[in-house]
Amino acid sequence: MIMMIDENMLQYALFLAQGLLVASGIFSVMHKNKKAQFAISTILLVAIALTASSLFASDSSIVPFSAFRISQFSMFFISLFSILLVLVNIISYEYSQDYISFSALFGFTIAGMYVVTMANSLISVFLGIELMALPTAFMIMINGKQGIESAVKLFVMAATAIAAFSFALALVFPFNAQLSLTALHIGSGQGNYLVLLAVVLFVISLAFEASLFPFNLWVPDVYQGAQGNITAMMSGINKKVAFVAIMEVFFIALVPLSSVFSQLFIALAIATMFYGNIVALVQDNVKRLFAYSSISQAGYIMIGIAVATQYGIEASIFQIVAHALAIIAIFAVILWLEENNIKSLKDYTALSRRNGFAAFTLTILMLSLIGIPPLIGFVGKFLLFTSAIYSNLLFLAAIGIFNSFISVYYYAKVIMAMYSKKEEVRSLRMGWSVSAVSVISVIAVLVLGLVPQFLIAAASQASAALLAI
Template sequence: MLAQLTNFEAPSVDWWILAPQMILVGGALLILLLTSLSIRKIPSWVSTLIAFAAGLATFVVAMFLWYDVQDHGARSTLAGALGLDGFSLFFTVLTALGVMLTTLIGDAYGSRERMAAPEFNALLLCAATGAIVMAAANDLIVMFIGLESLSIGLYVMAAMHLGRKVAQEAAMKYFILGAFSSAFFLYGIALVYGATGSTSLTHIQSATLTLEVRGTPPELLFVGMALIIVGVAFKVAAAPFHFWAPDVYQGAPSPVTGFMASVAKAAGFAALLRIFFVALPGEVTEWAPIFSGLAILTLIVGAVMAIMQNDVKRMLAFSSVGHAGYVLVAVTTGTAEGLASALFYLFTYTFMVIGSFAVISLIGWNDGHDIGRYEGLARRRPLVALAMTVFILGQAGVPFTSGFIAKFYVIQAAVDDELYAMAVVAMVAAVVGAFMYLRIVMTMWSRDVEAVDAPPLAVSWTTGLALFATVAVTLVYGFIPQSLIGFVRDAVPQLVAGG
């Protein structure tokens, strides 16, 4: 077996494809180097600036590569292990935007809550790298490494307030369940490897499409697929694998929760979509029923459980479970329109959820997020309340917000694929969920109670900028979604075999 190594040839590397990852990791290393080598204490805005710049540079490079891919087609590098296509660049753009917004929000939050800014920003960049690798991986093992880079970064970020009991508990729960789900994901990969003889998505696709049998029973592939679904369902917080979500969302620092709910969820769906839409389209009759079951359960759990919460962070955690349900409805279709609607949903949700957690980070001083704190917010800080209203209405799916178009698009894709039952469940869940969303809005606007020991609500210009950007995106894509729809339709995943 070792004889194979005598004709070893290093795979060629296309550095442009790796540029987004290298910029992010480079930014993280720069932050760590600067803060550990500097004799004097470096002000916290320096690491925020570096992380923001890294996110911006990634965004610019990704847009440049996007037009390159649209003109010259997709390609791959590292012996076909890492791909460059519209799909991976879509998630690179989404991650870069998520990083920029999170650094902006984390800056003011970090100085108020005495959270170590360099570590926060460096870990954010590492986690974002993992998210991009997950979306770009053309090999299951590379995808696993991306998943772990993302998860390990997030475990530490969730534990940034380790002095607090709640944060300890959240971090430990997240770590144990995260490691548990990663092991499931990895075991799924091992079984798929056993069934198809390779971890490369290109090879898996041809092996399953041509039904090339390697003397292994087909059940091996099905069990492997099921384990991969379980592993990723944990990461995206789909019911019945969502237990950790409310606790971790509540205990983690609010900017981290925003990042977790947006980028980490999107990366999980990127992995699901790439594995099942691209590598295993031949098995659609096997995996579609699993996803439809997950989707229906997730929609119901997300909508019903959210109503019973009194803590705004837990409400949004269950609402985030519900949103995973809508994306799963889109995944179940298995069609090109379903894929486009899933991407549309993830993109618009990213802005709404990061925006809402920005507001939560402003109001949740001293780690309290009871809905009572939001009473009369409209009187005290009308602009903040207005922004929160836009995010909440957007998540509820009210017309003239991007959330409405996203839900409409998903349900339309389900109806086109004749999944009427799921479309009905999705609509009912939207109505039930609206009750919880409207409760938050009513609390902010109707009552006028001054919270007793509330310190004055200080909105730094960085948080203000993030709020403005997220509100603008939510409203703009609610009125003119055509450009984004064109963008997600062009974000097609393609497998290019390595040369």
């Protein structure tokens, strides 16, 4: 009985905190107090993370308002995203050109992320993605110097994706006059062209958001044009939310069709990995290079979703954490370097002499992205490739490994540039927010790489909860 009350209270506390977060963003436009807004939003995000993790620990499965679902899956991601959002909030506080407008839009974006993560119906997914994407476009616009172009690109992309999604919704709605993820009852759908079309449209629309090839042509331009903190949020969180949406739509609503979409996902994963890695080889602008690198990482994450087993999903969840932790700090460092007019690979020459810690941070995080043990990226890739081999997809694992090999070249180029020698260098001071985020991220990447068992256990519970729904 006491347990029940606790769960309900936690659940209300969660919704209350999320509501307060949005409200605080709106109010900040009136009082215009940067410090207060930063403190309030950080405290609320930490509170949400704590509440969600205690709900995760208590193994709750509740369906409030029939639009949301509190399960170990959603709570895992709510706590993860909240922690990552704290990091984004810290760098935005120092570097955002208009932190007050930023935080008003930030509140809406966060609300969108939470809605998708907790979705129990296709409408929640739809609205959540919309709510997340549009404020992001405005954030790019108010913050960036060359922001308008990027914002328009993102806006058009989001509109296309959402059009495909709503078309797919219209196609699956007639089956049971239901949009709840669990009650869609689409049957096996074999031979039904409408269902197949709907699957394809869902894939297209979510592939836009998750930046899978060939729907990722917007990514490099938008990432490069946006200010670093927004880029960090987009690649570290927005994209991960899209993966959560993919998991929810395909592994809850459309799970009878897994043999169909898993073939599609295998093709998407392979194409995305090759595209990201090969194009990254010839990039000169470091931010753009990491945009392509994060495309290829989306391909790796897709491997686990494509094998469509619990172990595969677990591996994907692990890799989502691994990539998000690394890429947010990487874009934070890049943001700080861009403020100092260091943009192209050539400008990175002798960075280790100018600021040793920045070079060290980037090196450790890039080694994690390559998958060098004992860092977290290695464990993630290892789980992904073994999950593919477990499902008798040896070629998929081999392609993944081959892609890791390709990626060595461009990461090594950056590392070598940073550690090359040059006379007469001027030292650089790192902003406090970037140092804080770097320290947190490097420690997390090292510790979770050395002791991955707890995160693997949590990912395993989350994936089991997803499949049990």
